[in-house]
Amino acid sequence: MINELDVIDWSSMTHAYGPADEVPGWLKAMASTDAAVREDALSRFYSAVHHQGDVYASTTASLPFLFALADDPVTPDRASIVELLVSIGSHAVERCENVYIDGPNHNDGPDYAGSAVVVRGRADSFAAYASDADPLVRRAAVEGLGLFIDDAGRAAALLRDRMSAEDGVRERLLVVEAMATLALRVPDAKDTAKAWFGVLAGDTQNDPAVRLAALVQRARCAPEHMDADLVPAAIGLLRRITFVPPRAQGREATGPGPVGSGSEPGSGAGDCQCPDAVPASGTASAPAQPAAAAPDVPPQIAAAFEDLARSNSVHSPATSLLRTLHEVLDSRVPERTALLTEQLGSPDPGIRHDAIRMAKDLMTSWRGDHSALLVRVADGLVPGDPYTAAEVAETLGSLAPIAEPVREALAAYVVAQRTAYGPEVWATPNPQVRRAHQQAVMALARLGDRRVLPSLLTALDKGVDAWRAVQVAGSLPEAADELVPRLCRELRRVDLSAPGHDMGTSALASALGRLGDPAAVPVIAETVTAAVADGHWPIAATALNALAAFGPAATPALEVVRTVTGAVGPDVRVAAATALWAVEGSTEEVVPLLEDLLDSSRRHEAADALGRIGPPASRVLPRLRKMLTADYEWTRVHAATALWDIGGPDESALVVRTLLDAWQENGATANHAMACLDRMGTAAASAAPFVRAQLALARRGDWFFGVGKDEELQRVGRAFLVRLGRIP
Structure with missing residues (x-):
């Protein structure tokens, strides 16, 4: 069927980035004998034709060819194709009631309904894939049994059969989740599913992870019937779960690795596919480091993509069902806190690691005294596990407004790292140790703790990840005497006329404004002039706001400020007028400038500035x-x-x-x-x-x-x- 690709007028259709001309080439490449070619094609298809879950007419047109690839036993990486089909189908079925037409014809808009029809029409294919000889294909297909088969009895029977046929814990967890999906989608299946979940949860011969999954999915399907025994029962099962492969005991600890798809399924306790390096303490090895970014990519951008990759990592097969349990518990914060406390102390390193992010989600979503949970999270600041310690430190940094109870734990970790790796640990070549130390320093700096100063000075003097130090330098005004000269030096080095100028210019100006040392006024004023000359309006506005923070102490920059009050960008004009008032307090000059800006895109900032002037702006x-x-x-x-x-x-x-x-x-x-x-x-x-x-x-x-x-x-x-x- 791949040979029929050219019959379709792909150019009449679009994907996320324009015309769909490239789609047939990607579909053909998915059948290549070259693994790199297949991987690239699949990645490009996801990025454009199934962009962030979107489904287009070109996606629908691709489905027959994707099914043909999945049906052919000689297709390499069939599991990846089945996984793609399930993803397209799940998004299509979920959103098929919403019909959006963005362009003059159907080919230009989303096509959830069209894809849903095709995928539902091939429900039998998913039943076949779920019993395929290839265990990875079976694993990828199980979700489809709950999503695309509308006959409740048949779908439930197929899922029960899969549970009996599979002996791998991860596969069995997927079957339980698929049964819950079926029950929530097809009301006729709910009673059958709930009864089945009850049997699974109560069978002491089942793996504790499977029993926990059944307990969670039953609560998910009938939250109105949750009782006080749910969390204690879940905790009791959680204490018995570990996915650490026994053969790996005794190796060096570097952190838990994410669950992947390349290990042999059906291996029981080792099904989480954590890497082999697991010491007796139960800490698993971290994933391979991402490839180095291109030299012209700003470090902030490279770090953002690395953070995104980490945020999507899952380190235990139990993570999905535990997240589901937290969703079911919702506002029951004490019960969720008790559950998280248990997760953070689990014998399984993957469960412990993924609990860090869940704890963050709880504390960022719900009010209350989270001191005990913060301390429990901070227990993960273990010097021998920098991968996990970095996750802990980053989480505590994001919770800085409530993180005072863990100040000393952060400080102890920073000191321990300096002792173990030397005073310049901030710049150590070991990427995991470096990230863990930097995140701990940044979290402690956000608490205004001067003990981080040596590391920040190393960053600025060595030029290693200095942009991270700049982010938090403004939190230490009592260290302005040492930080300001270095930040001024960095700001003077920026050439705003050069292509790809430093993205951290605004951060430098803001940090200097927060530190409040008037010695920075001349270099900030120079930045205003340079930014306006090259049309960098946001940078100029930020620098002007920094000058305003100095008040009358910024009088030496007054002439620079006055010369840009008529700049092209309204963001610069409002910042200049605001700075002019803060420095000089000239109502007669400033009020008309701000009044004119009440009709601009910066009307909000202009109104705020007029409010600060008060009655003289009547x-x-x-x-x-x-x-x-x-x-x-x-x-x-x-x-x-x-x-x-x-x-x-x-x-x-x-x-x-x-x-x-x-x-x-x-x-x-x-x-x-x-x-x-x-x-x-x-x-x-x-x-x-x-x-x-x-x-x-x-x-x-x-x-x-x-x-x-x-x-x-x-x-x-x-x-x-x-x-x-x-x-x-």
């Missing part, structure tokens, strides 16, 4: 009241806060109403609104019941809200209520 009050009618809630919030700061008590009723309406509409506005309500004090007393209700919520804001913002919201909100005599 001429803009009519403009601000007009902004209160905007459709965009953020525009209304910025206008309302400026209206109060300038107009005072006469505007209080309108301001409070606007802020609370916007807060209800978009929770991301909460901090901005709360800060204004706090400034209003008793004038905002009518907002107290709403604020109290918001503080009583157990869940933090949306994922982009962040722990820091939520902790600040709680702090300011409580202070506001206390001042009103309404102690929360």
Whole structure:
């Protein structure tokens, strides 16, 4: 069938990056005898034709050829093709009710419905793949039994048969999950599935991981029937699970490796495919290091891709079902904390490692006192396991606003690394040790701990991953005397006229602004001039904001600031006007500049700056009241806060109403609104019941809200209520 590819008019269809002309070439390459060619073709297909789960008309047109490849026993890597088919089908079935047509004809838009029809029509193929002689094909196909067969009885029978036929733990876990998928998709299968789960969970002859999976999936299918025994039972089973291959005992520890797809399945306890290097302590080896980035790729970008790869790594077959259990438990934070405490102490290194990220998810999503869980996570700062220690340190760094209970654990790890690897451990050639030390230093620096200073100075003096040091340098104002000269040196080295200039320029300027040493003013002013000359408006704006942070101490840069108030970019103009006010306080000159910007794309920043000026900016009050009618809630919030700061008590009723309406509409506005309500004090007393209700919520804001913002919201909100005599 591959020979019929050229009959299709691929150029009439599109994928994520344009016309689909390349698709037939990729499909042919998937059958190549050259493994590198096959891998490249599959990667390109995923990236373009199945981009982030999307399904296009070109994806649907590819399906018959993908099935032909999967059906042919001589096709190399058939499991990869089956896995691709399952992925396309799962996304198509999930979203097939949504029909989007982006272009003038069907070939230009998504085609979930079309792909869903094709995949469901080939349900028998997945049944065949699930009993294939190739164990990797069987493993890839099992999910399809729960996804694409609509006959509940037949699908359930096929899955029960697979459970009896498979002896590998990972395969059996996949069967249990597929049965839950079937039950949730086809209501007629739910009772059968729940009864089966009960039998599996209660059978003491089953592997504890399979029993745990059955327990979790039963709760997933019937969360309304969860009882108090669920978590204790799960913990009891978890204590008996380990996927560490016994043959690997006694080797050097470097961290748990991710679950892969290349090991022989059906090997029982070793099914997680963790690498062989597992010492008696139960720590497994880390995955191979990623290939070095091209020389012209900024280090920040290379690190971001490495972080993305790590975030997608799974180190234990039990991870998926444990995540599912946490999803089922949802708001039951004490039970989830108890479960995570057990996971973090599991005898299996993969379970322990993946629990770190789950603990982070809990603490970033739910309010409460997480001190004990933080300490438990910090127990992973083991010098002999830099792979896991780096994950722990990075997690603690992201939780800096609540990480005070682990300050000393971080400091002890940093000191231990310096003792073991020398004072320049920040720049050690060992990539795992280097990453672990750097992440620990950054986490400790975010707590404002001066003990990290030697490592930061090494970074700046040696030029090794200095951009990481710059990220946190602004957290140590008491060390400005040593940090500022080095940061100024780095900022002077940047040539903004050169192609591919350093991406860290803005970070350097921001760090200098936070450190507050006026000795940095001249070099920041030079950066403003250079950035404007080369049209780098965001960098110029950041540098101007840094100058504003110095206030009158930035007077030597006043002429530079004044010359860019008429720059092309509105972000530069508003930053220049803001800096001009902060440095000189000239109302007559600054207010007209900011008033003109109330109609620009930087109207929010302009309104904020006018609010800081206060009553002397009263001429803009009519403009601000007009902004209160905007459709965009953020525009209304910025206008309302400026209206109060300038107009005072006469505007209080309108301001409070606007802020609370916007807060209800978009929770991301909460901090901005709360800060204004706090400034209003008793004038905002009518907002107290709403604020109290918001503080009583157990869940933090949306994922982009962040722990820091939520902790600040709680702090300011409580202070506001206390001042009103309404102690929360």
